[in-house]
Amino acid sequence: MKTSSRREFLQLSALALAGAAVPPLHAADSAVVEPVIDIHQHTHYAGRTDAQLIRHQRVMGVTTSVLLPSGRFYGLDAQCGGNDSVAELAKKHPGQFVYFANEVADIDEAPEVIRRYVKRGAIGIGEQKFRVGCDSRWLDRICGVAEEFGVPVLMHHQHGVYNTGIENFHKTLDKFPRVNFIGHAQTWWGNVDAKHEQKELYPKGPVTPGGITDRLLADYPNIYGDHSAGSGLNFLVRDSDFAAGFLERHQDKLLYGSDCDDVLGAGPGCQGAQILLNLRKLAPNKKVERKILYENAKRLLRL
Numbered sequence: 001m002k003t004s005s006r007r008e009f010l011q012l013s014a015l016a017l018a019g020a021a022v023p024p025l026h027a028a029d030s031a032v033v034e035p036v037i038d039i040h041q042h043t044h045y046a047g048r049t050d051a052q053l054i055r056h057q058r059v060m061g062v063t064t065s066v067l068l069p070s071g072r073f074y075g076l077d078a079q080c081g082g083n084d085s086v087a088e089l090a091k092k093h094p095g096q097f098v099y100f101a102n103e104v105a106d107i108d109e110a111p112e113v114i115r116r117y118v119k120r121g122a123i124g125i126g127e128q129k130f131r132v133g134c135d136s137r138w139l140d141r142i143c144g145v146a147e148e149f150g151v152p153v154l155m156h157h158q159h160g161v162y163n164t165g166i167e168n169f170h171k172t173l174d175k176f177p178r179v180n181f182i183g184h185a186q187t188w189w190g191n192v193d194a195k196h197e198q199k200e201l202y203p204k205g206p207v208t209p210g211g212i213t214d215r216l217l218a219d220y221p222n223i224y225g226d227h228s229a230g231s232g233l234n235f236l237v238r239d240s241d242f243a244a245g246f247l248e249r250h251q252d253k254l255l256y257g258s259d260c261d262d263v264l265g266a267g268p269g270c271q272g273a274q275i276l277l278n279l280r281k282l283a284p285n286k287k288v289e290r291k292i293l294y295e296n297a298k299r300l301l302r303l
């Protein structure tokens, strides 16, 4: 971060903490503030209003946010808004918000619903967070739509619950070589560790190299990593030496995301802000930092 943008960021953060009004941030302001793409946010997240979400993203210093809708049921287990809510907010704030399409993976109409929203302007599929296997026929149908439109699929991997069986995920990557996948959540980040205990969601301590996630990123051109949420943050802080090497190794495949539901946008109570801080600290140089915070997402999402 340049001194001028760091000062601006600190001023914004101070304003946020004081509860003051925050001026808008746009990619057009990039002469002042370096653009940042947040690939993982939600509308109505745990009851947060659109105004609070807009303010949260501005305070973090994000210029473009990707909104991930829920399917028709479950609200992604966090009361998140659906396809219409993300499409509406993006329409009101062009450039500031873009959105994915989603539907519960194992209902008959899922491919048709997703197809409809992609045709209307959704630029990806997800967050896929449903009770299916990550190499299941249900997911195959979703990937078929992704292939048809050339859009990525964002996956929430959580042991025994969502997109289960990460040890089989390579089969899906093999089956759909033209679809780009974005891996996220506890089981995705836990499996950087070759000795990962699958039941552990937020493992602590040193990482043993050679885990499933690291190997997938190295071996498959069509898989990316999403640093969002407590899981992405936990990975960055549990073994920061390993994390720094990982950022260097996979610098073209990693994406910044926040996925936090607070209204602050700064400080220790905002995971998105903490993830930004740690990525900036651990990236080996400015070039890699810019790839992870902006350029990789811009290229993958064709923004």
Ligand SMILES: [Zn+2]
Pocket (backbone or CB within 6 Å): 127, 129, 156, 184, 185
């Ligand atoms: Zn998730």
Ligand SMILES: [Zn+2]
Pocket (backbone or CB within 6 Å): 056, 258, 260, 261, 262, 263, 264, 265, 266, 269, 270, 271, 272, 273
């Ligand atoms: Zn936050």
